[in-house]
Amino acid sequence: MIAAFLQDRLEAKLSKLPTDDPKREDLIAQYQPAAWLEDAARRVRQIQAVTHALKAVHPDARGTNLFVEPSGMTPHAVVGSHVLGAGFASDVVGNAAALDVYKFLKLEVDGRALLDWLSEDDPAAVQALSDDETKAREWQSAFVGLVQARDEDVASHALAKQIYWLAGEDAADDAQYHLLAPLYATSLAQSVHEVLQEGRFGEANKAARAARREGREHEGVFRDYPALAVRKLGGTKPQNISQLNSERGGVSYLLGSLPPQWDLSVYRQFWGVTSVFGPVLMRYGDVRATLRALLRFLRKDPPSNMETRNRVDAYVDRLIDELVAMASEIRRSLPTGWTADPRCVLVREERFWLDPWRAEEDSEFRSGWLFMDWPAQIGHRFGNWLNGRLREHFKYVGEIEHRQWKKELLLDEDEAGWARALHELRTDLDAPHYIPTREGTV
Numbered sequence: 001m002i003a004a005f006l007q008d009r010l011e012a013k014l015s016k017l018p019t020d021d022p023k024r025e026d027l028i029a030q031y032q033p034a035a036w037l038e039d040a041a042r043r044v045r046q047i048q049a050v051t052h053a054l055k056a057v058h059p060d061a062r063g064t065n066l067f068v069e070p071s072g073m074t075p076h077a078v079v080g081s082h083v084l085g086a087g088f089a090s091d092v093v094g095n096a097a098a099l100d101v102y103k104f105l106k107l108e109v110d111g112r113a114l115l116d117w118l119s120e121d122d123p124a125a126v127q128a129l130s131d132d133e134t135k136a137r138e139w140q141s142a143f144v145g146l147v148q149a150r151d152e153d154v155a156s157h158a159l160a161k162q163i164y165w166l167a168g169e170d171a172a173d174d175a176q177y178h179l180l181a182p183l184y185a186t187s188l189a190q191s192v193h194e195v196l197q198e199g200r201f202g203e204a205n206k207a208a209r210a211a212r213r214e215g216r217e218h219e220g221v222f223r224d225y226p227a228l229a230v231r232k233l234g235g236t237k238p239q240n241i242s243q244l245n246s247e248r249g250g251v252s253y254l255l256g257s258l259p260p261q262w263d264l265s266v267y268r269q270f271w272g273v274t275s276v277f278g279p280v281l282m283r284y285g286d287v288r289a290t291l292r293a294l295l296r297f298l299r300k301d302p303p304s305n306m307e308t309r310n311r312v313d314a315y316v317d318r319l320i321d322e323l324v325a326m327a328s329e330i331r332r333s334l335p336t337g338w339t340a341d342p343r344c345v346l347v348r349e350e351r352f353w354l355d356p357w358r359a360e361e362d363s364e365f366r367s368g369w370l371f372m373d374w375p376a377q378i379g380h381r382f383g384n385w386l387n388g389r390l391r392e393h394f395k396y397v398g399e400i401e402h403r404q405w406k407k408e409l410l411l412d413e414d415e416a417g418w419a420r421a422l423h424e425l426r427t428d429l430d431a432p433h434y435i436p437t438r439e440g441t442v
Helices: 002-014 023-030 033-046 096-105 114-119 123-129 133-147 186-201 203-214 243-247 264-268 287-299 306-333 348-354 356-360 363-371 374-391 399-410 418-428
Strands: 047-050 091-094 163-166 177-180 229-232 251-254
Touching: 002 023, 002 033, 002 096, 023 033, 033 047, 033 096, 033 133, 047 096, 047 133, 091 096, 091 186, 091 243, 096 114, 096 133, 096 243, 114 123, 114 133, 123 133, 186 203, 186 243, 186 251, 203 287, 287 306, 287 374, 306 348, 306 374, 306 399, 306 418, 348 356, 348 363, 348 374, 356 363, 363 374, 374 399, 399 418
Parallel strands: none
Antiparallel strands: 047 091, 163 177, 229 251
């Protein structure tokens, strides 16, 4: 394995030289195992394995880097490097010209890096370095030093970040402050990078994204990371920051961390609107895309069989899911009692549906809410809305379809479905556990 690694690197260098170049003999001599390992054991001091790097804070900062395995960190409830476990990616900082030594030590044997075997004093790994045991032990010690604490004073730098942190109770007492020098958690950044790269460019998520855009069914999971920012570390020379930073092309992802902002447009869109079964619903989530997909399917004039009915039911179920999600979002984002505002002209049943907690404060509203005739009316309005959308393209849509859409909504007992959500609301508000409909009780 060692011989193959050295031979590959030698051939790469020789391929750039003419066959009669006198430097070829020198290169061949340099890449003999004993000679190269001797030189590598000397150069390994020029680099250091780290989990937390300083240069990412400022490229000209000079100070201490740290190598701390996640298992040795104090666990916290928030996400940090401690959650990485044993499969974390260590980084390397130092002289970029010595990074070939790190690549050598990362050679895998039986699924583990050569450096790991040497760190555990594996006899076979040590013997692979040299037949001379004294020389092999000397090189082993040098290579293992890559991940060991260096005998040097811990130091920060004028260009590094520093934070005074109050550790006591008296903010006026300077002695109660600790001076913190935060480092860049490069191993954690690498893990985040790998997850986001798969989410943004992985084949599985690309297929899910296409299905979402086209309104098609998809069994996989779609991942999206809104408000994602990219910070470039190292400029045109990302290798000056660290090895992993170089492999990422200097890209360091920053997740959106702004506080929630009140969207006045969400509040205003209900003023003067008599029903959400219109532009409000059409603008929500994937409603428009799902309707387009349903229309595309029906325009193909599919046969009247079970497969077609199941396909149509699946599209309608997705519309119901969006409807339930919209109602839940409205309840969360708008204050209790918003339907009492004079600017709200929603029909009675939609006020009961979208502002249920008003029943706790308004006795007249509670009386109407508890009567429980309004869920069937919501089902009726949903059927009218869907029929209206379909009738723009298919004139044969009528009462039979209307009853089917209404029934699907009122009997939706999925975990996040209409009926389940209504059952939970009725329990919270101590209301009757039934949904009146024109056909009976649900």
